[in-house]
Amino acid sequence: MAKRSDSGTGKSRPAPPAAGPPALKITTHRALVGERTTIIAALAADPRSARMLAANPALALRAVGVQLSPAIADHILHAVQQPAEVRSRRAELAAALTKDLGVAPHPSDPARLAEILFGALHLHPLATAGRQPTYVPTIPEASQDRLRALLPNPDRRLPARTAPTAPSTRPPPVWRLDPGAPVPALPRARFRPKRVTLPELWFYLPSHELVRPLLELGILEVSVMPVLPPDAFAKVRDGGQTGGLTDWIQSVTFPRGSRKAAPP
Amino acid sequence: MSNTANFDYCVELSIDAVRQIFHLAFKNEDLFPHTVGPIDIDLGGGLTGTVMVSVLDDESRPADLAFADAKHIRFDVPNDITIEIPSAPDPNLSRITLSSTARFPGRLDSWIGDDGQPWLGIRFDDITPGDVDVIGLTGVPVIGAQQIVGAIHSKYLTLPHRYTAPAPGGTAELLVYDGTADTTLLPPAPGSPAITGSLETVGGTEYLKLTVPIHVDVPTGYGSYHYLSFGTVTCWRAVVRTDTTITVDAADEPADPTVATQVVLDNTGPGHDQVLAQLRPLVIQALGGFGTPTSAAYSQSAATARIQQQIADYLHDLQFALYTPVSHQQGVTLSTPVGFLLPATGTLAVLMNRRSGTAADDVAPDDFRGAADLALAVGRDNVIEKSTAVIDAAFPGVNTGSGADINRPQGHATLKTCHAEPSDDGAHGKHPGHLWITGEAEVHIDCWPDPDVSFSGPVFIDATPHPDDPAGCWLELKPRAGDFDVGESCCDVLIDILIPIVGWIMLAVVENLIDKIGGQIATETADATVQVVSPLPTVVIGIAQMECCLDTIVISQQGFVLPGSVRIRRDGRSFDDLQSQGATPRPDQP
Incomplete structure (x- = not known):
């Protein structure tokens, strides 16, 4: 069961995935850390969460019933996008x-x-x-x-070609x-x-x-890990394929216990 | 059944390509002598001969081959067999030319050659006469009266033509004529009649009936009166035939009175009856001088059997090497290629690098060549093995429990596992066939428990001929991860990691393939592109220059298939080559 934090949170129980308004409000970093067990449980309960997290973590949390203040949403996105x-x-x-x-x-x-x-x-x-x-x-x-x-036989290779290499399609x-x-x-x-x-x-x-x-x-x-905008995210949330590597994400599993200490 | 059976690699060639190589090989006198012989043979009946065999492959009488079963190629080789029989009783039979097409099987086999290299080729050590078909045999002489009489004519020249015996008041004389063979005989026979003959069957026995012109001059004892007369001797001599000879014993007077020797004298005047009575024994004795002429008289079936035997004997110890994967590394002995024929589709499959089992476990692969002249295949297990080796080398610690740290400005992660396996067109809902990448990573996030992220997805391989190669023989293999929305640049990091890895996987797989089957490869890894050039050795056992071009790559659950085409031309420039190009030397352009 979700536990109400002492500050910075709204309702005590996350809403069912993508149904109804967000039930848990996170407005402070302390609340974000304090409610992580609840948040992780909400994510784990929604089979779409893995791909949604890969597409846009802030919108993914919203989709599983966690409403973030703009500042916290910005914090999460920055934390995910760059160390x-x-x-x-x-x-x-x-x-x-x-x-x-x-x-x-x-x-x-x-x-x-x-x-x-x-x-x-x-x-x-x-x-x-x-x-x-x-x-x-x-x-x-x-x-x-x-x-x-691992290559068996360098002598088998031809000398460098005189013909110019075709330009790569992707720099x-x-x-x-x-x-x-x-x-x-x-x-x-x-x-x-x-x-x-x-x-x-x-x-x-x-x-x-x-x-x-x-x-x-x-x-x-x-050099940031970009996130999908809301319209593209909605497609992922609704089970659509992006045709890209978001589709590759099969699962995102958070550890039951924290593998590292929570920040101060 | 699979593309590579219990081997790592397989090369499949169409029967058309094999035929081209065969025809070129056939033109090479060093490999395939066009003339075999002379071979001394015993023709039976005391006759011996020498045989010269000419094998042919030209427009009017082309050689050919077909795939008979999984291990045998059936060759059709037109040939002319010339038999010289110096002692042939009939001079017309002293040189016989038999023409036919020999059809015989050669067994696909492999061995280690004197050069230490593994070879795939054709052997005939299991061939038996019954395996050889002699098709369209012509030239087998039919030995009849004409040939036997020819032998009589020939023998006549070696015999005395004047026989004498004491007679009252002098010496009786018998002259035997044969046309104008002896013009010294006096008197000459009017009209120069020749010895004639025919075959007759009397009482179930085949006889040679000979009619011999004669003249007799017999003193009668009555003063100087000589009985003079031309006449003929008609005799029957039994013909003895075997399947290979025909013999007539001229001295063997039949016991049957109906075929007793008859002497007819034209002069019915005084002395006729007495002379006739005395002459008959003398005539029979003279006829015995013709001896026992024997001719090689092969029946069609006997001639066929003899040729079958000769061909089987000749081929038994022969072997022709056809293919070896050329190793350019000193001291590297490559795996012996193992061949299978797929007659239903006209495909020669060459398997290399036995992965499991022994020779007893070898089985024919599937036909993966389709309509292409040539196709190479790499087996699934080999692809996965190479993929794992590349991933482990690129990310030390991955797949071992400790994981491999990946640090980028975008974030940090520990790659715990990563695998790649070839997948069918349509598998995972993806088209076409692809490498299916799976893995798990622990992603490090500030201020938050690190999640384990499992991922899987397709990497496709785009294969295109290199645009700068006019021959279109350089195939570029370029990995591509999915069909991305342009806006999904979030995935650039993963792409930037995965694509070069897949490039290395392709490089490792293809370069090991090339290493095992011969050929050459040009590699570029900077942009994860693999270039494949000349996937087979360019020269086939010194007879042909074979240019192979790969057209594309097909990925399936069974591994990789690279279909292509083959161009084959004779090694070097022969007169035929120049003539076909209209480039024969001219006085002004030597």
Whole structure:
């Protein structure tokens, strides 16, 4: 049975899944932690919860009868989308860059980034069109060495092809941009672009000392675990298939006892 | 039954491709001598001969093959057998050419060759004469009166033609004529009659009836009067036939009075009766000089049986290697390929890497080739084994209890288990066939108990010919996880992890496949794309250049199938090749 918390909660019993108004209100972090057993039980009682959690944890809780205040919903989404140390680093970078640039940077916004590079930093535009930055491999080198050991016969492979490789249909994700890789010197572009993406920003790394923190912040800004908006979530809640990896989630099982201490 | 039976890999070739290789191999004199012989043979009846066999494969008389059963290829080889019989009584029979098409089975077998490599090929060590069909046999001579008389003509030349005996008042003389064979005889016979013969059956016995022109000159003892007369001798000699010879004993005067030797003298004047009475023994003696002419006289069935025996004897110790998976690594001995034939669909299946059991457990695989000339298959167990090895190598600790930590800016998780298995088109409600990925991870969330998340889903493999390869022979295999809504970028992290892993799985599976069957592969792992090139050795035992192109990949519960096509041409550039291309040397362009 759900237990009423001493503060920050509404009704004592979660409502049946997706039926009726939310029965448990969570408005404080303390209540969120204090009611976790009740919340977990509510999630466990709804067979749809696994996919709903993968789609949007805040809306998933609402769907199983837990109403969250906007602040708590925002807290949950942030906690799910990025670890605390990453959020902390983001804040640290944003503060430092704001101080240096005089404006909030938001480097994941291409238009904003163009203004910063060519306005605030007075950099010359570079001819980045058609150039590919260097990315960190998704599989670490150590793992790649182990994987190569599984390949039987390197002598059987052809030498490197002279024909150009077909462009990949899907570029590597931005968070794998490698800030430590050597950057080729590019000629200046004739025109100043109105938008600069993070892969394009990578080529400006040698151009100014603030480009590196800008790139790091931009990467962290986009390196979040996005959640589905309400309409797409509703489709998942109602048993629809997204055709994507949300469909992959079969179950989400919370431990009966906490595997880690509750935060203070 | 499965695509790979109790093996890891299987290559299936259409009978058309096998035929092309066969025809090219057939043109190679080193492998398939077009002329066999001379072979000394005993023809029976004291006759010996030498045999030369020419095997043919041309437009008018093409060689061919068919798949007879699971282990035997049935060959049709047109041939001409020339038999030289120097001692043939009839000169016309001293050189006989028999034409036929020999149909015989070759057994698909494998062995370790002198080069230490495992070979798949054809052996004939179990062949028996009864296994050989001789089709359309022509040229077997029918031995009749003409041939026997021919032997008589031939023998005539070696015999005396003038016989003498004491007679009252002098010497009696008998001349035996045979046309113009001896022009020294005096008097010459008017009209130069030749010895003639025919076959007659009298009293159930077959006889050669000979009519021999003669002349007699016998002193009568009455002064200088000589009885002179032309005449004929008619004799019957029993014909003795076996299944392979025909013999006439010219000295064997029949006991039957109805076929006793008859002498007819044209001159009925004085002395006729006396001369006739005295002449008959002399004539019989002279006829005995023709001896016992024996001809090889094979009946059609006897000739067929003899050819069957000769072919079986010749083939018994032969073996022709057809295929070996070429290892480019020193010291690496590859698994011996095991062949099966699927006659119903005209498919040669070559199994490699026995996974379980012994040779006694080997069974034919399914036909997975469909309409393609060529198809490669990797078995399910092998795919799962390689997948597990890749996952374990990529995520040390996964599937062992401890788990593998995965840290990204988006979050932290411990991957506890992860598996991949090939699945049918339609399985899990997904189309087409796919790798079904399952796993469990503990996801670390700030301020909240870490949940265990189990997941499963399909990864499809898109196969496309490389756009920059004009021959279309480079197949690119690119993993794709589901059909994503563009907005569902939440899954990028999982995609970014899974897709390269599946790329490595494909690489490990396909490259091990290539390693075991030969061929070459070009790999690219940066974007999880595998490129397959020339999946089979390009040169087949020095006779043909075989270019194989893979067209796509089909994933099913049984594993992977990669259908493709085969182009085969003769190794090197022969005159025929140049001629077919209109590129024979010209004076201005040597």
